[in-house]
Amino acid sequence: MAIELLLVVPILLWVFLSTFVYFDVFRVETNSVRATITLAEMFSREDNVNNTFMNSAQSVLRTLTFEENNPDFRVTVYTYNEANDEFRVVWSRRRGSGIAQNLTNADLADLRAEGRLPPMDNFDQNIFIETRTEYDAPFNIGLGPFTVTNLEDLTFTNDMIIRPRGVRLCFETNGGNSLCGPG
Numbered sequence: 001m002a003i004e005l006l007l008v009v010p011i012l013l014w015v016f017l018s019t020f021v022y023f024d025v026f027r028v029e030t031n032s033v034r035a036t037i038t039l040a041e042m043f044s045r046e047d048n049v050n051n052t053f054m055n056s057a058q059s060v061l062r063t064l065t066f067e068e069n070n071p072d073f074r075v076t077v078y079t080y081n082e083a084n085d086e087f088r089v090v091w092s093r094r095r096g097s098g099i100a101q102n103l104t105n106a107d108l109a110d111l112r113a114e115g116r117l118p119p120m121d122n123f124d125q126n127i128f129i130e131t132r133t134e135y136d137a138p139f140n141i142g143l144g145p146f147t148v149t150n151l152e153d154l155t156f157t158n159d160m161i162i163r164p165r166g167v168r169l170c171f172e173t174n175g176g177n178s179l180c181g182p183g
Contacts (some may be wrong), residue, residue, distance in 0.1 A: 035064035036131045036158040044162045050172040056097040072096025072132040076103040082122035090181030091171040098132045130159040
């Protein structure tokens, strides 16, 4: 009886902790997706944003994802020029250190080639929101060299494209100038 107990208890404990970690991963992923949708809605309802709004949006993202570290996000407003058949960045800003740079016109061309940008009318604006949250598993549930679970350090990246509710979304720089694009 004692030998069976010694054999079964570690297996039951491993199953319990594994189940906990797997459900925790899905919880964090779901929170990350919901936070991305919330940020997209926040930006789509504005006509003008500034650095204070961007910092507040990062605080909202951190609250919604329950992140201890600052989660990362990038907001890019872009437009379509029908005459040149190209997407152009109106403005792009980021918060956090996980996203290396602001989005460029070349990046938009790559996204278009991948089929990730929707068709647009001439000089319409879209808002492209990208978020990045990290997950650190509370327990290492792998079996060493036998299986690899790769749940130790996960990064969830989400992106969403939404139209502004108004005509366009402008960014007010610290100098008081507005980056609005055509329209």
